Amino acid sequence: MFKLLKKNGxxxxxxxxxxHGTIQTPVFMNVGTSAAIKGGLSGPxxxxxxxxxxxxxxxxxxxxPGDGVIKQLGGIHKFMNFSKPILTDSGxxxxxxxxxxxxxxxxxxxxxxxxxGKKIFMGPEESMQIQSNLASTIAMAFDECVENPSPRDxxxxxxxMTVRWLERCKKEMSRLNSLEDTINKKQLLFGxxxxxxxxxxxxxxxxxxxxxxxxxxxxxxxxVGETSDxxxxxxxxVEPYMPQDKPRYLMGVGTPINILEAVERGVDFxxxxxxxxxxxxxxxxxxxGQVNINNKKYETDDTPLDENCNxxxxxxxxxxxxxxxxxxxxxxxxxxAVIHNLYFYNNMMEExxxxxxxxxxxxYKKEKISLL
Amino acid sequence: MFKLLKKNGxxxxxxxxxxHGTIQTPVFMNVGTSAAIKGGLSGPxxxxxxxxxxxxxxxxxxxxPGDGVIKQLGGIHKFMNFSKPILTDSGxxxxxxxxxxxxxxxxxxxxxxxxxGKKIFMGPEESMQIQSNLASTIAMAFDECVENPSPRDxxxxxxxMTVRWLERCKKEMSRLNSLEDTINKKQLLFGxxxxxxxxxxxxxxxxxxxxxxxxxxxxxxxxVGETSDxxxxxxxxVEPYMPQDKPRYLMGVGTPINILEAVERGVDFxxxxxxxxxxxxxxxxxxxGQVNINNKKYETDDTPLDENCNxxxxxxxxxxxxxxxxxxxxxxxxxxAVIHNLYFYNNMMEExxxxxxxxxxxxYKKEKISLL
Numbered sequence: 001m002f003k004l005l006k007k008n009g010x011x012x013x014x015x016x017x018x019x020h021g022t023i024q025t026p027v028f029m030n031v032g033t034s035a036a037i038k039g040g041l042s043g044p045x046x047x048x049x050x051x052x053x054x055x056x057x058x059x060x061x062x063x064x065p066g067d068g069v070i071k072q073l074g075g076i077h078k079f080m081n082f083s084k085p086i087l088t089d090s091g092x093x094x095x096x097x098x099x100x101x102x103x104x105x106x107x108x109x110x111x112x113x114x115x116x117g118k119k120i121f122m123g124p125e126e127s128m129q130i131q132s133n134l135a136s137t138i139a140m141a142f143d144e145c146v147e148n149p150s151p152r153d154x155x156x157x158x159x160x161m162t163v164r165w166l167e168r169c170k171k172e173m174s175r176l177n178s179l180e181d182t183i184n185k186k187q188l189l190f191g192x193x194x195x196x197x198x199x200x201x202x203x204x205x206x207x208x209x210x211x212x213x214x215x216x217x218x219x220x221x222x223x224v225g226e227t228s229d230x231x232x233x234x235x236x237x238v239e240p241y242m243p244q245d246k247p248r249y250l251m252g253v254g255t256p257i258n259i260l261e262a263v264e265r266g267v268d269f270x271x272x273x274x275x276x277x278x279x280x281x282x283x284x285x286x287x288x289g290q291v292n293i294n295n296k297k298y299e300t301d302d303t304p305l306d307e308n309c310n311x312x313x314x315x316x317x318x319x320x321x322x323x324x325x326x327x328x329x330x331x332x333x334x335x336x337a338v339i340h341n342l343y344f345y346n347n348m349m350e351e352x353x354x355x356x357x358x359x360x361x362x363x364y365k366k367e368k369i370s371l372l
Numbered sequence: 373m374f375k376l377l378k379k380n381g382x383x384x385x386x387x388x389x390x391x392h393g394t395i396q397t398p399v400f401m402n403v404g405t406s407a408a409i410k411g412g413l414s415g416p417x418x419x420x421x422x423x424x425x426x427x428x429x430x431x432x433x434x435x436x437p438g439d440g441v442i443k444q445l446g447g448i449h450k451f452m453n454f455s456k457p458i459l460t461d462s463g464x465x466x467x468x469x470x471x472x473x474x475x476x477x478x479x480x481x482x483x484x485x486x487x488x489g490k491k492i493f494m495g496p497e498e499s500m501q502i503q504s505n506l507a508s509t510i511a512m513a514f515d516e517c518v519e520n521p522s523p524r525d526x527x528x529x530x531x532x533m534t535v536r537w538l539e540r541c542k543k544e545m546s547r548l549n550s551l552e553d554t555i556n557k558k559q560l561l562f563g564x565x566x567x568x569x570x571x572x573x574x575x576x577x578x579x580x581x582x583x584x585x586x587x588x589x590x591x592x593x594x595x596v597g598e599t600s601d602x603x604x605x606x607x608x609x610v611e612p613y614m615p616q617d618k619p620r621y622l623m624g625v626g627t628p629i630n631i632l633e634a635v636e637r638g639v640d641f642x643x644x645x646x647x648x649x650x651x652x653x654x655x656x657x658x659x660x661g662q663v664n665i666n667n668k669k670y671e672t673d674d675t676p677l678d679e680n681c682n683x684x685x686x687x688x689x690x691x692x693x694x695x696x697x698x699x700x701x702x703x704x705x706x707x708x709a710v711i712h713n714l715y716f717y718n719n720m721m722e723e724x725x726x727x728x729x730x731x732x733x734x735x736y737k738k739e740k741i742s743l744l
Contacts, residue, residue, distance in 0.1 A: 035696070040412040040703040044688055065671060065696045072672040073692045081688050299437060300444040316416055316453050320445045324407070324437045331412040331703055 001188075001215065002247045006356055010239065010266035013356035016216075016247050019186040020077065020085045020137045025247060025268040026352055028259065028345045029055040029087055031276065034064065035080040039280055039338030040331060043082030048312065049339055050346035053085045053137075055271045058130050059094035062122075063113050067133035075135030075183040087271075088136035090127045090169075090192075093145045093220075093252075104144060106161065124168035132176040135183035140218065141169040143192045148225040155196035159205045162194045166209055188215035190249060197226055199237045206241040216269070217242050218249040223272075228258060235265040242266070256285065256348060256372050260365045263352055275345050279337035282326045285344040287371060291319075293337065298323040311343035312336075373560075373587065374619045378728055382611065382638035385728035388588075388619050391558040392449065392457045392509045397619060397640040398724050400631065400717045401427040401459055403648065406436065407452040411652055411710030412703060415454030420684065421711055422718035425457045425509075427643045430502050431466035434494075435485050439505035447507030447555040459643075460508035462499045462541075462564075465517045465592075465624075476516060478533065496540035504548040507555035512590065513541040515564045520597040527568035531577045534566045538581055560587035562621060569598055571609045578613040588641070589614050590621040595644075600630060607637045614638070628657065628720060628744050632737045635724055647717050651709035654698045657716040659743060663691075665709065670695040683715035684708075 006013040016023040030037060030051045037046065037054075046054060056076060061067055073079045076086055092109075095102060099111035099120075108123020122130075127142035143162040146155055173189045176182055191209040195202035209217065219238060222231045235250065242248050249269035250262050259270050275285065282293040286306035291298075293305070301319040313322070313336040325333030348368070355364035378385040388395040402409060402423045409418065409426075418426060428448060433439055445451045448458055464481075467474060471483035471492075480495020494502075499514035515534040518527055545561045548554055563581040567574035581589065591610060594603045607622065614620050621641035622634050631642050647657065654665040658678035663670075665677070673691040685694070685708040697705030720740070727736035 034700045034702055035693075036700070036702040036704040038703065040707040042688065042704055042708065044684075060700075064700055065692075069672055069692065069696075073674050073690060078674075079690075079693055079696075081693070300441055302445050302450075312416075316414065318445060318451075320437075320441065321407075321451055321453070324441075324451075328406045328408070328432075328436055330406060330408040331410065331706065332408040332414055334703065335412040335707070336414065 002245055004244060006359075008356050008359055008361040009264065011264050011356055011361050012266055012268055013353055014247065014268060016268075018085045018137045018188060019184060020083065023052050023085055024353055026259075026263050026349055026356075027052050027269055028349045029053040029269065029271040030342050030346070031055045031271055031273050032080070033057045033273075034060045035070075035076060037338060037342070038276055040335040041338060041342075043080045045339070046082055046084075049343040050350060051084070051342065052346070053087055054080075054082050055087045055089065056080075056134070056136070057094060058088045058091035058127060058134065059098065061088075061134060062091060062130045063115050067130040071133040071135070071183065077135065085137040087138040088131045088134050088140065090140040090142040091122055091130065092127070092143045095122060096145050106164075108142070124165040125172045128169055128172040128176060132173070132182055132184075132187060136187065137184070138188045138190055138216070139173060141166045141189060141191050143194055143220055145221050145224065146194070146196055148197050148221070148230075150196050152196075152198055152201075155194075155198055156201055159194040159196075159201050162192065163205065163208050166191050166212065170212060170214065190214060190216040190218050192218045192220040192251070193238055194221045196221060197230055197234065199234075202234060202238050203241055206238045210241060210243050214246070216247040216249060218251050218269075219267075220251045222250065223252045223254055228261070231258070232261055232265060235262055235267065239266045256345070257369055259348070260352070260369060264361070264365060275341040276338045279341035280334045282333070282337060284337055285341055289372065293319065293322050294326050295323070305340055306344075309340065309343065309347070311340050313340040374617055376616060378731075380728050380731055380733040381636065383636050383728060383733050384638055384640055385725055386619065386640060388640075390457045390509045390560060391556060392455065395424050395457055396725055398631075398635050398721055398728075399424050399641055400721045401425040401641065401643040402714050402718070403427045403643055403645050404452070405429045405645075406432045407442075407448055409710060409714070410648055412707040413710060413714075415452045417711070418454055418456075421715040422722060423456070423714065424718070425459055425641075426452075426454050427459045427461065428452075428506070428508070429466060430460045430463035430499060430506065431470065433460075433506060434463060434502045435487050439502040443505040443507070443555065449507065457509040459510040460503045460506050460512065462512040462514040463494055463502065464499070464515045467494060468517050478536075480514075496537040497544045500541055500544040500548060504545070504554055504556075504559060508559065509556070510560045510562055510588070511545060513538045513561060513563050515566055515592055517593050517596065518566070518568055520569055520593070520602075522568050524568075524570055524573075527566075527570055528573055531566045531568075531573050534564065535577065535580050538563050538584065542584060542586065562586060562588040562590050564590045564592040564623070565610055566593045568593060569602055569606065571606075574606060574610050575613055578610045582613060582615050586618070588619040588621060590623050590641075591639075592623045594622065595624045595626055600633070603630070604633055604637060607634055607639065611638045628717070629741055631720070632724070632740060636733070636737060647713040648710045651713040652706045654705070654709060656709055657713055661744065665691065665694050666698050667695070677712055678716075681712065681716065681719070683712050685712040
């Protein structure tokens with residue numbers, strides 16, 4: 001299903017066929033935690049900002065409105081009115097970062113909801129069942145995400161358990177995809193590489209999960225405390241052991257520079273809340289560097305945020321107006337800012353793909369970084 | 373500039389030519405207090421919800437970002453990117469409802485900003501100057517808006533002062549429109565009828581301001597404490613004294629029923645924050661009555677809010693999804709709800725205009741009210 005079209009060193013230009021359409025890679029997935037992009041963007045809005053894949057969070061949707069509700073409403077695509085591919089995470093990361101009173105056992109994790117304190121159990125099977133109810137295009141395996149750095153002993157045991165969990169995920173997904181009332185019977189499953197900052201654990205884990213012939217492979221447990229350089233080093237450590245014929249996804253990453261560096265090291269999929277979160281606080285990416293739109297100097301600036309940008313915000317509005325919206329706490333400011341930042345990311349990915357096609361990625365990367 | 377096309381009893385179908393295009397009346401103006409519709413709608417969004425006239429608030433824009441800033445940015449049309457007619461109120465109503473420590477004198481009003489406590493003076497000339505800087509299509513006269521009921525003596529004196537203020541407004545507007553650096557040299561001025569709930573004061577005031585040959589006439593000081601029936605009675609009191617060849621504007625009104633009743637009594641222009649404010653709290657108008665989208669019964673409802681509605685929200689989203697957005701505090705919920713409620717109002721005005729053209733307004737009104 002993944003076709004490698006061209007390589008520039010380790011960097012890959014590919015395409016990934018899914019039941020909801022073909023994804024051109026490298027790709028940045030736009031995060032809509034609760035089946036909505038924070039900042040007021042709808043499914044149809046995503047079509048206008050070059051979004052290829054939307055990412056929603058299993059943990060949040062399981063708690064509210066409940067995956068059963070979404071199943072009754074026809075699955076997440078129909079629910080949020082977005083027909084292109086949607087990836088759901090496993091819930092694991094949120095169980096470890098948001099939930100309280102959690103207890104990790106071989107069977108899974110016991111925890112309390114961050115919304116109402118309700119006691120919940122989630123293991124590999126439950127995560128797959130929830131994601132099957134959501135009927136996303138791509139489901140992520142249920143894993144334990146450890147923070148960096150963590151003691152070697154703990155990381156080793158955890159990564160071994162994550163492999164056992166992955167086997168259970170694969171089995172359960174296969175069962176769910178064969179059930180008559182499953183909405184998306186062709187749901188794909190990505191495995192997740194873990195191993196903290198330890199090269200040998202990472203590589204060993206990668207070799208084991210590569211054997212399972214999954215639809216794609218993610219590198220998890222990064223961007224959780226380590227430096228960017230350490231992150232790049234870990235990608236380099238595991239990349240040789242990742243199947244060439246499967247897409248690779250670096251979870252929760254990152255800044256434009258992080259993405260360019262990771263593409264160079266052979267990564268195809270990315271996601272990050274940062275561009276939309278920064279946007280909601282008025283920090284905006286442009287082709288000439290970052291802009292804090294709250295700055296007084298933009299008060300009477302009648303030029304667009306970025307002269308080189310074709311997003312709805314830049315085509316229609318001035319920096320002066322955007323600043324006014326932020327100073328007046330108008331929701332419209334957030335919406336226009338999120339539209340711009342996500343467009344910036346999606347457009348950068350398009351430029352990356354073009355440069356890979358032309359064999360000019362190295363040059364493009366250098367120029368882009370000098371402007372960021 | 374106002375052309376009366378057809379009458380059904382006192383109800384009027386007309387059109388009003390302005391420097392920013394022709395307004396088909398009766399019309400509902402969509403309120404964007406700080407040059408943005410609360411709920412995240414932009415100027416271009418207004419084009420999609422059948423909005424003919426946007427209304428912004430002089431008081432708010434004078435305080436933030438400042439009318440001088442908007443003038444530097446080319447006026448309010450360019451500022452918010454909306455090319456159709458924009459009406460600005462005079463600031464009077466907000467001075468009397470929001471500002472603190474106000475002192476009313478013959479020359480104008482001394483008050484403190486509700487944002488930072490800054491001491492400000494606003495009189496007829498200042499209001500005209502601010503509105504000229506904003507460069508709206510229609511400026512409103514600076515008046516004192518008294519609450520209902522107020523003592524007869526006070527209302528009489530106030531309405532007499534409002535006439536003197538109106539003369540000063542007209543003179544100042546004329547001067548401003550002749551200045552070289554004025555952005556909209558064809559800015560229109562509407563006078564405002566006052567007089568509380570006292571028929572003779574209202575009528576006397578209306579006769580006096582009618583003589584001034586202004587571009588339009590508003591009935592002010594209603595929807596500020598009196599009953600709907602009293603409001604209808606006052607419209608009936610003053611309507612015979614309003615020029616037939618000028619548009620009539622009932623300020624700050626109202627519910628769909630209020631609008632239908634006022635159209636029947638000869639009113640052409642309306643504005644109200646209620647539809648967008650209600651929308652932001654999940655109360656939505658439909659062709660079959662009001663809906664509180666937070667209601668549990670909509671949790672798994674996959675039908676649109678209103679099967680008969682062609683707005684973006686109803687064309688693209690289910691009640692179940694809308695409810696989820698509200699329960700999850702997603703801004704998208706507010707945006708979709710505001711789009712729907714404003715479209716409902718603008719569309720109802722279109723239906724009113726059609727029924728007036730067909731001579732079936734009375735029947736339309738009766739049927740519509742039975743469904744609200």
